[in-house]
Amino acid sequence: MIFDSLDVSYGEMWGSYRGMTHRSPMSRALAARKHAAGKDYAVLLSAREQPLALIEYWPGRMWRVYLFDDRSWCMQMIDLTPHSTGMLLAQRNTRWQFPNDQAHLYGKWDVQETTTVSADGQIEVKSEFAGPRGGSPESSHDGASGPSSVPGRKFATPVEKFLCPAPEFGDWQVFAPLLTQQGHESATTVVLNDRSVDEGSGPLRATGxxxxxxxxxxxxxxxxxxxxxxxxxxxxxxxxxxxxxxxxxxxxxxxxxxxxxxxxxxxxxxxxxxxxxxxxxxxxxxxxxxxxxxxxxxxxxxxxxxxxxxxxxxxxxxxxxxxxxxxxxxxxxxxxxxxxxxxxxxxxxxxxxxxxxxxxxxxxxxxxxxxxxxxxxxxxxxxxxxxxxxxFQLRSAAGTEEDVVTDGAIAR
Incomplete structure (x- = not known):
């Protein structure tokens, strides 16, 4: 996909959820407050109603980026951590290959390739297979055969190739170059369009x-x-x-x-x-x-x-x-x-x-x-x-059905 604009929306962290929209959307203002407080949230970048990247902000100024291909399949996950240069290091880059829609839906990959980068540019690439390498497609999904892997490749390269700027809140163009890793192409200038929800009435209120x-x-x-x-x-x-x-x-x-x-x-x-x-x-x-x-x-x-x-x-x-x-x-x-x-x-x-x-x-x-x-x-x-x-939220004070709410910030 060639894009010159990206729609931006915010929500709670998705984790392993494989959807194409936020399960728990939030306003831009709330996401900004979470960012300033070092609390987690997620940013979805999409174009023409298709997800291109889901960006999760984690405590400790760490980021995780999920990348989607033209089929809206989540095909890649990149973990970025703070580097001594003040930039972000793509410390771990994981790619998957899926045989069909159903396998993708349930996360049953055929091949998983993980590239790990150290702070000084030491690279290790590991490949894992759903079944014994070289086996038939049927045997690769035989639960008895189990996953297999090949010895990892190690080499050194300039660490600068794996660095990107650490964004301020709202500076999501920083992540646009990552989208090319799934075949997307950006125009010279990329415009961001806010598609977040309204602020709403805020936290749950004690009513009756x-x-x-x-x-x-x-x-x-x-x-x-x-x-x-x-x-x-x-x-x-x-x-x-x-x-x-x-x-x-x-x-x-x-x-x-x-x-x-x-x-x-x-x-x-x-x-x-x-x-x-x-x-x-x-x-x-x-x-x-x-x-x-x-x-x-x-x-x-x-x-x-x-x-x-x-x-x-x-x-x-x-x-x-x-x-x-x-x-x-x-x-x-x-x-x-x-x-x-x-x-x-x-x-x-x-x-x-x-x-x-x-x-x-x-x-x-x-x-x-x-x-x-x-x-x-x-x-x-x-x-x-x-x-x-x-x-315990079995009823409202007025005696009518009460919406179930989730506590994304609960800590026991």
């Missing part, structure tokens, strides 16, 4: 969190349902720090400064014709309504780096979440015998007691399973913590 605990009938994506608040016990806080975490991964929980003492925990059950799930969990510190709600953040998290409907939340890998004092620990035996086994039976919550006056832990089922869920801190008009709520 109190209503999640109002008993009575409501509508959900599963049909009619009934909200039933239940008591889950008293949580003891001794350190002045509430922790919210998966009980199996409590090394880096979300914490909130709260009073010391014993405080009630309430679960909001959502009962449908399919059964009951925990829709939300709340620990109450003051008998006063929340004047405002704020997303519970870690010190290094910035709401300005979140896209439309995104949130920083608690990650769940064991199917359970928990409220606990920040000093509380859980042994592997306790996790399995005293938390996960009871929760897998008929229990919606379980208490892991502490020896007086040590803090306890109250764990509960996490909605419909593993995922990422927002944690909201409700504060009174004078800034005191009224309550902390985990919303």
């Amino acid at each position: 969190i109190e209503q999640l605990f109002n008993p009575g009938a409501c509508d959900t994506r599963e049909g009619p349902a009934v909200v039933e608040p239940i008591d889950a016990g008293m949580l003891r806080i001794t350190s002045g720090q509430l922790a919210v975490s998966d009980p199996g991964w409590i090394s880096n929980p979300r914490t909130v400064a709260v009073p010391q003492g014993d405080f009630p925990v309430t679960l909001s059950l959502l009962r449908t014709t399919h059964g009951a799930d925990v829709a939300a969990a709340r620990v109450t510190f003051l008998d006063a309504p929340a004047h405002k709600w704020e997303m519970t953040l870690r010190p290094d998290e910035d709401l300005g780096l979140l896209g439309e409907g995104q949130f920083y939340g608690v990650g769940v890998d064991t199917g359970a979440a928990a409220f606990m004092d920040a000093t509380r620990t859980v042994t592997e035996e306790q996790l399995e015998d005293d938390i996960l086994i009871p929760l897998s039976d008929s229990h919606f919550s379980v208490e892991l007691p502490g020896t007086e006056p040590e803090p306890n832990l109250i764990a509960f089922r996490a909605g419909q399973g593993d995922g990422a869920y927002p944690v909201w801190t409700g504060r009174t008009g004078d800034g005191q913590v009224s309550c902390v709520v985990v919303d």
Whole structure:
């Protein structure tokens, strides 16, 4: 393809996803903020509705470029790292050969060639084959035969051949020369056209969190349902720090400064014709309504780096979440015998007691399973913590279906 302009759009990192558009698009302004903060994002360069390059920005000023051919097949991956000259070094260049569309779709290459370049220009080229080299096409895809390779070639060459400028944000013409490696040809001048999405309303907002605990009938994506608040016990806080975490991964929980003492925990059950799930969990510190709600953040998290409907939340890998004092620990035996086994039976919550006056832990089922869920801190008009709520997003406060959002920035 000969191109004189490139359409530019932004989104979350694609990883191994083999598509032709962003799965999670973002605005140019958000991508710029992520770049300035050293956070990852992706840039798609396309022409005439065909992808030519997907560029991923990684922490540490590293870049990864996926190149597409005229069939819109992803045929090449180049990793670029900072070089002592201030430029970027194409440290690793991987090319693939695919026998047909289906093989490409599932990443089943026939040949993979990888060129590695050291900082001083030492080159190594390695080739791998899906089956024994020299075998028939049928044998090359025989799982029993396994992949094969040939000895790598090593030689030296001027490192300048593998350097390119490190771009400022928006200077994507820097990567245009790489497109020639897949047969594309650029005009003398290449114009960039911004095709990014609008900024939108920003991160997920806390809307009607109190209503999640109002008993009575409501509508959900599963049909009619009934909200039933239940008591889950008293949580003891001794350190002045509430922790919210998966009980199996409590090394880096979300914490909130709260009073010391014993405080009630309430679960909001959502009962449908399919059964009951925990829709939300709340620990109450003051008998006063929340004047405002704020997303519970870690010190290094910035709401300005979140896209439309995104949130920083608690990650769940064991199917359970928990409220606990920040000093509380859980042994592997306790996790399995005293938390996960009871929760897998008929229990919606379980208490892991502490020896007086040590803090306890109250764990509960996490909605419909593993995922990422927002944690909201409700504060009174004078800034005191009224309550902390985990919303498992099974319903909206208005009782209508709620869009599922992903947390691209989640860190447990």
